[in-house]
Amino acid sequence: MTDVCLVIPCFNEQNRLPQQQILESVQRCAGLSICFVDDGSTDGTLAILSALKAKAPANIDVISLDIRGLSLPESNRVHVFDRMTAERAKIAKENRSAGELEARKITAAADHERVRIEAEAAGAAARIKAEGDAEASRSYAAAFGQDAKFYQFLRTLQAYDKILDDKTMLFLPVDAEVLRALRFEAPPPAGEPAPGAPAPVGAAGPPHERGALSAADADRLLKKKSEEELK
Numbered sequence: 396m397t398d399v400c401l402v403i404p405c406f407n408e409q410n411r412l413p414q415q416q417i418l419e420s421v422q423r424c425a426g427l428s429i430c431f432v433d434d435g436s437t438d439g440t441l442a443i444l445s446a447l448k449a450k451a452p453a454n455i456d457v458i459s460l461d462i463r464g465l466s467l468p469e470s471n472r473v474h475v476f477d478r479m480t481a482e483r484a485k486i487a488k489e490n491r492s493a494g495e496l497e498a499r500k501i502t503a504a505a506d507h508e509r510v511r512i513e514a515e516a517a518g519a520a521a522r523i524k525a526e527g528d529a530e531a532s533r534s535y536a537a538a539f540g541q542d543a544k545f546y547q548f549l550r551t552l553q554a555y556d557k558i559l560d561d562k563t564m565l566f567l568p569v570d571a572e573v574l575r576a577l578r579f580e581a582p583p584p585a586g587e588p589a590p591g592a593p594a595p596v597g598a599a600g601p602p603h604e605r606g607a608l609s610a611a612d613a614d615r616l617l618k619k620k621s622e623e624e625l626k
Contacts (some may be wrong), residue, residue: 405411405431409438417447421454430456 405412421427431444444457539546559565 400430402430404434405440406434407436407438408440412443414447418450428454435461444467459571521612
């Protein structure tokens with residue numbers, strides 16, 4: 396039974412093969428096997444190896460690959476290499492073109508998807524905004540229907556909040572509605588109108604008290620301020 400196998404490549408080793416040592420080694424070591432691979436030698440290497448195999452066929456094996464290289468004439472070598480380089484450059488150019496075309500396809504698909512997503516998002520945002528505006532209008536209408544005077548007062552405060560800042564100095568008359576809201580007054584006797592209550596419809600008198608803003612005026616101020624902020 397072979398325990399160790401040595402694989403030795405050879406090429407034109409006629410004058411360097413230790414024939415006697417090889418034979419002594421395989422005879423002394425029963426478990427040793429040597430495989431010589433001749434790589435197309437042009438001298439007597441293959442003949443020497445064949446003779447060694449004949450003396451110890453159980454321990455020596457010879458394989459002849461007979462590999463031969465292509466040798467180009469010097470005058471044609473540059474031309475052949477240039478043609479090979481041109482062919483590789485052509486293949487590389489084709490591969491780059493195919494890659495660029497695929498990249499453009501991917502980019503176009505991504506842009507289309509982005510536009511679709513943005514359009515859907517814009518539509519959803521507009522729908523939500525419209526629903527919010529409608530709900531706000533319903534809330535304002537409900538509030539106005541419950542207490543018209545409180546609604547007018549609230550819109551007045553919102554108008555002041557929009558048009559005034561921390562650098563604005565505002566002079567108000569003593570009978571301004573904003574100041575009256577900060578005073579606590581005793582409830583009027585039964586049958587008498589409360590101070591500052593709106594006059595009945597058709598009653599004579601100024602339409603608005605001095606220094607007070609009507610709900611319509613407050614709405615116009617808020618709208619004007621919003622337009623200025625957008626600009």
